[in-house]
Amino acid sequence: MLRFANAYLLWALLLVPLLIIIFIIIRRWKKKALAAFGDKAVISRIMPDVSFSRPTLKFIFFIVAYTLLIIGLAGPQVGTHIDEVKKKGADLMILLDVSNSMLSQDFAPNRLENAKSALAQLINNLHDDRIGIIVFAGEAYVQMPVTTDYSAAKLFLNTINTGIVPVQGTAIGAAIDMGMKSFDFKDGTSKAMILMTDGENHEDDAVAAAKNAHEKGVAIHVIGFGSPQGAPIPIYDNGKQAGFHTDSVGHTVISKLNEDMCKEIALAGNGVYIRATNANSGLGIVMDQVHKMQQKTYDSKSFKDYEDRFQFFLVIALLLLVIEFFISSRKSLRLSRLKLFEVKKP
Template structure:
């Protein structure tokens, strides 16, 4: 079965008959214009280079090339069909503590950099899962919504520091609530939150 990936492009083929009609009209007009000067044999002696064969061949090759180009751009597909693939991975939301206490150097270089390194290793092991990042201190913010773009996740992860949340504290409950709101529970995939913090909840009920 022949089908096309970009069917609307085939509308450009409507130009083919228009171009053919235009070419035939111009060709006929040129013949009449030359006939007005006299007999064909006389015209051949006066203008020996006049030829209708070469322009016709060039036009035929142009039409063929144009038609093949449009068909190629339309993306012909033979014997293919579209299957709906359901994603089997889970949605993971990372809750990362960025309070100033995460700068403690009891784990070199500091707690925050160790947490980011662990998350980077986690990204290396993900395949069909979506991942999002919420940063929190005294308040919680969505740093990155859930996505399968692991390259973007690494970029967001590298930009995280303790100055990203202006209010100090450890609002674990706010981070969890924001994580729950970020999930789409109607899509049927598994949900999980990974909490990375060094302290107790000082701001709300977790």
């Protein structure tokens, strides 16, 4: 398979036919101009050092070198193909709470950044498991479908913040339902969800959603972020903290970890509940539970890297340009003196 890293440069090859046409026109014009002076044989005797064929040879070298140079600069790459491989693992859907309460700073720098840091470490330790990400606040959105592309997972993870979901709140049940819709149950792989939240559910029946997921063979593991004592929810203006959220009477809102809710969801989902700390996110324990599930084989496509081949084109192009440079437009005096086919008179 062949591809070009800078395919847009190939448009420069459109100049090749144009240059050939211009060269032909100029050659014909020169021939007509010389013909106006007299017979070609006479002109050849008047200008014995002028070569009429070498300019054509020089142009051929130049046009071939130009073509190879453009192809080389376009970055030809070859050798890539797709191998069908068999992998054995589980499907993991991460449900990440991005409500404003996750900005509380009882975990430095805040709950959300701790959760993202833990997820980054999880992704680094994955091998054959597939992972997807759903973010939720008042609504739930699929941030990344289930995939084995861990590099893409890290990129998606870096873009997550509390502003990614326009509607605030904490709809854990909606996130679980969306996770169920995102799974492909036809492939037969084991499936689990990892819910990362402070447990402040105000929108729906998360326990019922977890129970429904368990009935369909999906385990719900919960990691709680926050402290029972809680912390105020900061307000940011242009990236700077501008105070804290207050209630209708002006009191500062304290967001606390709702462990009871987290435990109920984990119990209904046949999973485990872990309370994260600054020293331990609890993902290690959760992944131990995931690895205990029956690992089934699924098909996956493995892409080999493309190999650059521009070097060959550039080397040949430069070599031709050097040769073209040293080809003189005049005849060689030494060669002209060699009359190999002249018959000497006795």
